[in-house]
Amino acid sequence: MKVAREFDLRKVVPLSVDFYARDPRRVARDLLGKVVVRHLGRERMAGRIVEVEAYLGAGDAAAHAAAGLTPRNRVLFGPPGRSYVYFIYGNYYCLNASCLPDGVAGGVLFRALEPLAGLRAMARNRGLAGELTERSKRLLTTGPGRLCEAMKITRARDNDRDMTLPESGIWIGADGYRPAKIAVTRRIGITKAAEHPLRYVIAGNQFVSGAKGRSQ
DNA sequence: ATATCGATTATCT
């Protein structure tokens, strides 16, 4: 019988600024298996990163940074390891980590997490009632808009936070977990530069988005 | 299981 190792938030160690000061493709791949931790009031939430996308600089037409620096995207041009939160489709927020040294734009979009802690709070934030089944757990943090809603991440509150610091309330750390197998695909939901293989997922993980996420 | 579509607003042209 399989014994699932209990997730222990106390064993999660924040990633360094240097971790993010690299090419977004490198950062994206290495973020798989790491843990996003959310402290909000008394709520403690955490999820393992199972799906991310890399967004590059001026040469990447799909990246918000492609058009140059604007008030909205300035975090992408700033220091590495900061949260870039943007509002999309009139309804949702999406969370990114800024990459590359200060002055050079790049980022990684968080597309899906495997919920580890604070599942009840996340269900409440998502407006899900009743018992959490294996099926409905997927609705908590699978999808970039969903994971932000589950963790109450908004631009007003959470943009430009230093995600190497637990006191930021939103931070990323490692607990020793290593993905067995990583798959790379094209990015989701974009029209420009859609052909590049810049989406990274933990192969076979149940919390990867999309119908094929479950069979990869 | 896959396809299509409407909601809703910040941002940029």
Place this chain on the structure above:
DNA sequence: GATAATCGATATG
């Protein structure tokens, strides 16, 4: 005025 790094509902096979 158009578009968007999305989601949930609905329709159809």
